[in-house]
Amino acid sequence: MKKLLALLMALLMMLSALPAMAEEEVPSEDVELTFFCGNGDVKFNEVVETLIAGFEKEYPMIKITNVTPTSSSFSEGLKSLDAVGEFPDLMEARDVPMWARAGKIAEVTPELIALVNNAPDYNGKYYCVPSKADAPLGFFYNKAYFTEKGFEEPQTYEEFIQLCEAIKADGTMAPLVVGAADIWHVGFTWMQWYINYVTKVDPDFVKHLYTGERKWTEDFVAEGFKKYADIYLNGYVEEGFMSTSDSQIASFLVTGKAAMFFSGAHMVANIQDADPSFEFGWFPLHNEDGALNMWGGPSLNGWMYSTDCAADDDKLLAAQLWIKYCMRDDNYSYYLTTMSFLPVNDIQVDFGEIVNKMIATQKAAESNEPGWNSKWGDNEIPSAFRNFSYKIAQEWATGSKTIEQGLQEMQAEWDVEIQSFNPVTGVGVVTE
Amino acid sequence: MQAANLTKTKEKRTWQHGVRLVLSMFLVFCFLMPMFQISAWKNVALKNGLQGNGISMPGAAAQMNTQLQSIVRKAKLADGVTTPVSGAAAPLTMTAIAATSGLIAAFIMFLLCFAENLGVNVGKKRKLLFTILGVAVAVLMVIGIWNFHTFAQTIKDAAASADEALSKVTAKLYQDNAVPAMNVGIWAWLGMAGMLIMAAIQWLPEEKGALQKSLLWFVVPALTMYTAFVITPAISSVYLAFTSYDGITEASMRFIGFDNFVNIFGSARFHSAAFNTIIIAAVFTVLVNVIALALAVAVDKVRWCKNIFRSGFYLPVLISGIIAGFIWRIMFNYSFGVVNFVLNAVGLGSVKFIDTMPNALLSIIFVLLWKNAGYYMIIYLAALQGISADLLEAASIDGANSRQTFRHITLPMLAGSFTINLTLALINGLKIYDEIAILTDGGPGFSTETITYMVYKVAFGEMRQGYGTAMAVILFLIILVFGGFQSTMLRKREVQL
Numbered sequence A: 001m002k003k004l005l006a007l008l009m010a011l012l013m014m015l016s017a018l019p020a021m022a023e024e025e026v027p028s029e030d031v032e033l034t035f036f037c038g039n040g041d042v043k044f045n046e047v048v049e050t051l052i053a054g055f056e057k058e059y060p061m062i063k064i065t066n067v068t069p070t071s072s073s074f075s076e077g078l079k080s081l082d083a084v085g086e087f088p089d090l091m092e093a094r095d096v097p098m099w100a101r102a103g104k105i106a107e108v109t110p111e112l113i114a115l116v117n118n119a120p121d122y123n124g125k126y127y128c129v130p131s132k133a134d135a136p137l138g139f140f141y142n143k144a145y146f147t148e149k150g151f152e153e154p155q156t157y158e159e160f161i162q163l164c165e166a167i168k169a170d171g172t173m174a175p176l177v178v179g180a181a182d183i184w185h186v187g188f189t190w191m192q193w194y195i196n197y198v199t200k201v202d203p204d205f206v207k208h209l210y211t212g213e214r215k216w217t218e219d220f221v222a223e224g225f226k227k228y229a230d231i232y233l234n235g236y237v238e239e240g241f242m243s244t245s246d247s248q249i250a251s252f253l254v255t256g257k258a259a260m261f262f263s264g265a266h267m268v269a270n271i272q273d274a275d276p277s278f279e280f281g282w283f284p285l286h287n288e289d290g291a292l293n294m295w296g297g298p299s300l301n302g303w304m305y306s307t308d309c310a311a312d313d314d315k316l317l318a319a320q321l322w323i324k325y326c327m328r329d330d331n332y333s334y335y336l337t338t339m340s341f342l343p344v345n346d347i348q349v350d351f352g353e354i355v356n357k358m359i360a361t362q363k364a365a366e367s368n369e370p371g372w373n374s375k376w377g378d379n380e381i382p383s384a385f386r387n388f389s390y391k392i393a394q395e396w397a398t399g400s401k402t403i404e405q406g407l408q409e410m411q412a413e414w415d416v417e418i419q420s421f422n423p424v425t426g427v428g429v430v431t432e
Numbered sequence B: 001m002q003a004a005n006l007t008k009t010k011e012k013r014t015w016q017h018g019v020r021l022v023l024s025m026f027l028v029f030c031f032l033m034p035m036f037q038i039s040a041w042k043n044v045a046l047k048n049g050l051q052g053n054g055i056s057m058p059g060a061a062a063q064m065n066t067q068l069q070s071i072v073r074k075a076k077l078a079d080g081v082t083t084p085v086s087g088a089a090a091p092l093t094m095t096a097i098a099a100t101s102g103l104i105a106a107f108i109m110f111l112l113c114f115a116e117n118l119g120v121n122v123g124k125k126r127k128l129l130f131t132i133l134g135v136a137v138a139v140l141m142v143i144g145i146w147n148f149h150t151f152a153q154t155i156k157d158a159a160a161s162a163d164e165a166l167s168k169v170t171a172k173l174y175q176d177n178a179v180p181a182m183n184v185g186i187w188a189w190l191g192m193a194g195m196l197i198m199a200a201i202q203w204l205p206e207e208k209g210a211l212q213k214s215l216l217w218f219v220v221p222a223l224t225m226y227t228a229f230v231i232t233p234a235i236s237s238v239y240l241a242f243t244s245y246d247g248i249t250e251a252s253m254r255f256i257g258f259d260n261f262v263n264i265f266g267s268a269r270f271h272s273a274a275f276n277t278i279i280i281a282a283v284f285t286v287l288v289n290v291i292a293l294a295l296a297v298a299v300d301k302v303r304w305c306k307n308i309f310r311s312g313f314y315l316p317v318l319i320s321g322i323i324a325g326f327i328w329r330i331m332f333n334y335s336f337g338v339v340n341f342v343l344n345a346v347g348l349g350s351v352k353f354i355d356t357m358p359n360a361l362l363s364i365i366f367v368l369l370w371k372n373a374g375y376y377m378i379i380y381l382a383a384l385q386g387i388s389a390d391l392l393e394a395a396s397i398d399g400a401n402s403r404q405t406f407r408h409i410t411l412p413m414l415a416g417s418f419t420i421n422l423t424l425a426l427i428n429g430l431k432i433y434d435e436i437a438i439l440t441d442g443g444p445g446f447s448t449e450t451i452t453y454m455v456y457k458v459a460f461g462e463m464r465q466g467y468g469t470a471m472a473v474i475l476f477l478i479i480l481v482f483g484g485f486q487s488t489m490l491r492k493r494e495v496q497l
Helices: A002-023 A044-058 A074-083 A098-100 A143-149 A157-171 A183-198 A207-209 A220-235 A246-254 A267-274 A307-311 A313-327 A329-339 A354-362 A385-398 A402-417 B004-011 B015-047 B058-077 B086-117 B123-159 B165-175 B178-201 B213-236 B238-242 B259-265 B268-301 B305-316 B321-331 B337-344 B361-386 B391-396 B401-413 B416-433 B434-439 B449-463 B465-496
Strands: A032-035 A062-066 A090-093 A137-143 A175-176 A258-263 A280-283 A292-296 A302-303 A366-370 B011-013 B208-211
Touching: A032 A074, A032 A313, A044 A062, A044 A175, A044 A246, A044 A313, A044 A329, A062 A098, A074 B449, A090 B015, A090 B337, A137 A143, A137 A246, A143 A157, A143 A280, A183 A220, A183 A258, A183 A292, A183 A366, A183 A385, A220 A385, A220 A402, A246 A258, A246 A267, A246 B058, A258 B259, A280 A354, A302 A313, A313 A329, A385 A402, A385 B213, A402 B268, B015 B086, B015 B178, B015 B213, B086 B123, B086 B178, B123 B178, B213 B238, B238 B465, B259 B465, B268 B305, B268 B361, B268 B416, B268 B449, B268 B465, B305 B361, B321 B337, B321 B434, B361 B416, B361 B434, B391 B401, B401 B416, B416 B449, B416 B465, B434 B449, B449 B465
Parallel strands: A032 A062, A032 A090, A175 A258, A292 A366
Antiparallel strands: A090 A302, A137 A258, A137 A280, B011 B208
């Protein structure tokens, strides 16, 4: 009798699942979607390839062709594809306001937006389905080495400098490694010092640059970036940082060439891959008062699709299926845990000790703000300015420019760029 | 006797032949531009709610005008708007008619000039026809330009209208076409002036010269392809240099005059890039030729395994610049690179090859030499093997040693190869991009950027198409001046020899 009941229950469960399976609409014929994503992180590339393979297996009528170039930055690659008339159908979402203004990306449907909590909009419209929240950045460190030497996690900026001095004096390894060969990696440290010393003083610093109320050459900006450059100029960073790429820094840590590096939660997987038995810890960078101002919060990072894709019913359906597939609990859980990305919906994921500490630290921080290049509205920076600043940062780090020279060049560049783009006055911004 | 025969095969030509041919091609382009722009305007209109699919430009312009009038009439009926758009139909249609007529006339002129260069006698017919066409088109263009400005002003006024439906369409038209409007003006004026010049030069006295008409036939296929795929796109993008276009957003395309050029010449980054460009080009040109010549002489003299040496030196040429960049970037890596590994093994210590200046620039030049020397070597080798053994034997009989033979026989006989190699090396040195992109990404900071590299980074990486195009125009002029000067000087040397 029990067996019969169990069989009936199983049958009922299968039947109840049938309508849902039958309801899913799939493209009427074979569809090929071109796909583009950032390719800087090796682990992320692996995750994307795994998701694509699984998706194609589940939806054999849809083929996803990854057209991401191997040797250019995200914006360069996407712009180059656009220039040759091959703007991709489906993309990892970055620089959303710019592509939305250009009319290159389509609004996503409310059904997709419902997959996440509090999706950020641009001018009241949703152009991307966020897939991750900005995670806080901090220092990963060699735990065994710290324990052996009796070093503690610093609680103020002064303590951090003392720690660097102590490691340097010890001479076993470099205090820090930076993957400055990748310009976007330079942005990690840049961002933390910018948040601590610039937007801490004026949260609307960029807006006030547009209005002319602020200049890059102001004293508080110079003081902040002098502290940034001193990290390099005082010899805390491993010497060959300009030929070290982001993908190499985990190996510096696990092979004992450097004691710390500054990056995001995604590096947890990279360190574990480099040496599964390696013991490491994480701490955030406090300011002089011991307060925490962190990079985090809502972001327009996730998935987006092109207007051309949206104009083709089958392609649109395929793109929507991709986003749903990625946000489905099993796949989303894999995506989050592998990359240590923070979720944008209510999914429960066990990230492990380090990432849990990051999340707790972020919640306890005095302030959390999106990356300076992820803001939109009056605080959106001109698209060219981010990399220009990071290049200047490289020159500060190598000592080929003084802080004053660099800031003067940044101001001159800013003055040129705002002739073409100024959201405060509306120059270069589409008004519907 | 041989020289006399050669002279007989050449036909006499006048300087007007060349001027007419070049001018007629230029005129075709001049009249194509306004038509492209009116077509672009039409597309903007279609995207913003106007209907129409006129095939000819006048047809498209007329359709657009009619519909604009319709919108205005509706707006007037609705709330009494009195924006003066109703007279816009005739002006833009007239501009399109003038441009179309100009294009047809310029094309006829081009065909006649080309036929003339092939030996067809069209002298008298041409003289009268060109004068009539030139003057007629010039008059039409004056009317067209005048009407175009009337139309542009009308659209501008309508854009400021209080009526929402009207201002939405016209604002878009005006905003999106600030640059096309400028283009129509510039190219139409140039077309008109060109037509007048064409008419005038028919009546100037002709000077006699030589015309190698038959050679033109061989050039035509390549020239046609080159014009279609290189010259036309290159020239047609020049106007971007006068805009703030970001490459993707229509709203960013505003005419800003010479602002881009002013900003470029005032930019410390550009100064550094220009300096690097000249240094790399100069050092590369000299060194690659010295090395290539030495390799060629060595390979020419080597007795055994000649083909292995030849292939070995040529092998790096077959690798793409990107791959070469990756290989050397890994080898030059400060911490993991094999070069520093070897240096450390012999006790010399690590060197920051791509981390600091001037090492980074020297490393780029080294990789360029390694990759390209084989290419230039092959050209020298071919010339060396073409030197008559009789000359070398005669020198030997006269008692010349190997140094004297090389100085007085070999080097003069390589003069043609020098011209080719030095010109190619200079142009390639000025255009270098791949190795820098991969090896240093222009860094540290901006310290190893060249103009070519900066053009790409600015136009594609930093979304400043207008700024990048202005820089490309400057680079073009630099290459033109340097290449032209060098080529002229070296040709003189060839003649002397």
